Amino acid sequence: xxxxxxxxxxxxxxxxxxxxxxxxxxxxxxxxxxxxxxxxxxxxxxxxxxxxxxxxxxxxxxxxxxxxxxxxxxxxxxxxxxxxxxxxxxxxxxxxxxxxxxxxxxxxxxxxxxxxxxxxxxxxxxxxxxxxxxxxxxxxxxxxxxxxxxxxxxxxxxxxxxxxxxxxxxxxxxxxxxxxxxxxxxxxxxxxxxxxxxxxxxxxxxxxxxxxxxxxxxxxxxxxxxxxxxxxxxxxxxxxxxxxxxxxxxxxxxxxxxxxxxxxxxxxxxxxxxxxxxxxxxxxxxxxxxxxxxxxxxxxxx
Amino acid sequence: xxxxxxxxxxxxxxxxxxxxxxxxxxxxxxxxxxxxxxxxxxxxxxxxxxxxxxxxxxxxxxxxxxxxxxxxxxxxxxxxxxxxxxxxxxxxxxxxxxxxxxxxxxxxxxxxxxxxxxxxxxxxxxxxxxxxxxxxxxxxxxxxxxxxxxxxxxxxxxxxxxxxxxxxxxxxxxxxxxxxxxxxxxxxxxxxxxxxxxxxxxxxxxxxxxxxxxxxxxxxxxxxxxxxxxxxxxxxxxxxxxxxxxxxxxxxxxxxxxxxxxxxxxxxxxxxxxxxxxxxxxxxxxxxxxxxxxxxxxxxxxxxxxxxxxxxxxxxxx
Numbered sequence: 001x002x003x004x005x006x007x008x009x010x011x012x013x014x015x016x017x018x019x020x021x022x023x024x025x026x027x028x029x030x031x032x033x034x035x036x037x038x039x040x041x042x043x044x045x046x047x048x049x050x051x052x053x054x055x056x057x058x059x060x061x062x063x064x065x066x067x068x069x070x071x072x073x074x075x076x077x078x079x080x081x082x083x084x085x086x087x088x089x090x091x092x093x094x095x096x097x098x099x100x101x102x103x104x105x106x107x108x109x110x111x112x113x114x115x116x117x118x119x120x121x122x123x124x125x126x127x128x129x130x131x132x133x134x135x136x137x138x139x140x141x142x143x144x145x146x147x148x149x150x151x152x153x154x155x156x157x158x159x160x161x162x163x164x165x166x167x168x169x170x171x172x173x174x175x176x177x178x179x180x181x182x183x184x185x186x187x188x189x190x191x192x193x194x195x196x197x198x199x200x201x202x203x204x205x206x207x208x209x210x211x212x213x214x215x216x217x218x219x220x221x222x223x224x225x226x227x228x229x230x231x232x233x234x235x236x237x238x239x240x241x242x243x244x245x246x247x248x249x250x251x252x253x254x255x256x257x258x259x260x261x262x263x264x265x266x267x268x269x270x271x272x273x274x275x276x277x278x279x280x281x282x283x284x285x286x287x288x289x290x291x292x293x294x295x296x297x298x299x300x301x302x
Numbered sequence: 303x304x305x306x307x308x309x310x311x312x313x314x315x316x317x318x319x320x321x322x323x324x325x326x327x328x329x330x331x332x333x334x335x336x337x338x339x340x341x342x343x344x345x346x347x348x349x350x351x352x353x354x355x356x357x358x359x360x361x362x363x364x365x366x367x368x369x370x371x372x373x374x375x376x377x378x379x380x381x382x383x384x385x386x387x388x389x390x391x392x393x394x395x396x397x398x399x400x401x402x403x404x405x406x407x408x409x410x411x412x413x414x415x416x417x418x419x420x421x422x423x424x425x426x427x428x429x430x431x432x433x434x435x436x437x438x439x440x441x442x443x444x445x446x447x448x449x450x451x452x453x454x455x456x457x458x459x460x461x462x463x464x465x466x467x468x469x470x471x472x473x474x475x476x477x478x479x480x481x482x483x484x485x486x487x488x489x490x491x492x493x494x495x496x497x498x499x500x501x502x503x504x505x506x507x508x509x510x511x512x513x514x515x516x517x518x519x520x521x522x523x524x525x526x527x528x529x530x531x532x533x534x535x536x537x538x539x540x541x542x543x544x545x546x547x548x549x550x551x552x553x554x555x556x557x558x559x560x561x562x563x564x565x566x567x568x569x570x571x572x573x574x575x576x577x578x579x580x581x582x583x584x585x586x587x588x589x590x591x592x593x594x595x596x597x598x599x600x601x602x603x604x605x606x607x608x609x610x611x612x613x614x615x616x617x618x619x620x
Contacts, residue, residue, distance in 0.1 A: 036484035136572075150573045180349035180511065180574075185555035185567035207485065210557030214565045237559055249559070253489035257454045273486075 002027050002201050003048070003169060008061035010043050010052065016261040017043045017056070021227045023220050025169070028199040032212040032233065034248070035222035038258060041205045042091070044222070045171045048203065049082055065169065084114040087167035091174040093154035097146040104142035107161050114165045129160040133190050152183040156190070163194055170195070170202045176211070188215065209248060213237055218294070221245050224269035225261050227288065231295040241297045244270050268300065276301060306340040306472060306505050307361070312370035314353075314360045318578065328578050330356040332529030335604065340472060341499065343506040345516040345537070347552070348526035351574055354509045357526070358475040361507065362394055363387055392422055395466035399478040401458035405450040411436070411461055412446030418468045435464040440494060456487035460494070467502060475507045480515055492519055513556055517541055525549050528585040529577055531604065535611040545607060545618045548586050584616065592617055
């Protein structure tokens, strides 16, 4: 097992963003982390790199990567992993790039730091990667400032940076949400091509079930910080069990809004909006139960 | 079905200022023809930079047209003064994309929804009318006493819809109103729009980048590319068999969950050109997989290829 996350709990001050979430990721596997905004999916992704924005804290749990406990690692060793062994493709490419420096400089930071390449050597590596990403004139792109590139080009640059040091774990945090649909399709194709070539295990954070269907092997559904269902992608799409997953997959409108947890849940977080709510749903938090091969659900119905 | 809105050869050009940029012109909307019947929904679909938002705003005269006609109920309003437009504004309203920016954070919801009633000096008990409007969009009447920040994105969009309904308009322009919303909330808002359309006898101009959303709400779809409509069709037909090469790419680019394992999106060459630098001939030709010599030289007009289906392409066939 490449990555094992157990009982991960993350707090932002008085707000419990993730509650006892657990999942595993094998070599070359793609896990889709799905949920609506505020469900905690990006927080889980950031926690894997221990890069939570303030005042985020990992309160409890364990993250084991290649046999090493990431939560016990000193910051210096963690820095040696970030960008090298574990890479991140962020959601907003404009915010992720420094507007004051040319692409060539920032895109070669990871190669300089982790691989000891000179800037010139680094630019050579990046140019080849950018050409692979379908950028017609990579040398020109490396000379540009971020604002001179289109959104699609910027996201290609960030994907190239993520792949530059040959990571074994990739966290892709909604890498195409800010793009137009035709650009999104191109980027997803490129990303999936690179991923299957390099066999990098991927945590793909998204709210789009279409992306999940085409790019992932397994799916974990998050709701109000809780993992409510986990199963192979095929199973999630054809035989979802949790009422929330069924609403997502069946495109059913739901009334109400997702609650924000303050403390450990005393009830099912979905009960307010659930069409199949029972008395017990308001008095006890349902634990994850196994309901089939690799299929777990947190719902009192099962 | 009565014709409510007719747009002919509408153009909205922006002169780009600044002595560095010279006398360049951004052609946001560049010769659009469309019609909308009362109580119908026309969706305008396009990617960023296609001019769809400018088109919606120009039709409402929130942005000045450069050329062309906007005919509302037989009256060409494209040259009306703002004073003459004012009474007509009761009949056409808009809901904006960002419910965080379009609702004044310092006013209570009751005041926000009552604003159009005050501006147009509508007689009667405004407080009661506001309560009814809020309930009609699925909020409690007591919401009137709260501030916008106390509501979620979906609820704020409902407040904006209530404000647009206040004057009982015939036409509402809905500009990307579901783009910031989560999917289950989005579906709820779309269902509400369908209910309101029947109850208030509304026509919608539904502007969106999201073909999947458009499918559930619209009677007809117009696809925009670089300031022009490239295809217009009844909704089921355009999804069944898109005729313009751009619409085909657009549709094939959506990752459909049902098509798991067989998604093979076509690759468009490059990014969309800028509306400052519109290509010659067919504006889609530099990226079109089918482009031929004629496409580089002659701009295709919208042709009727099948009943109710118009396509601007030299090569498309029904």
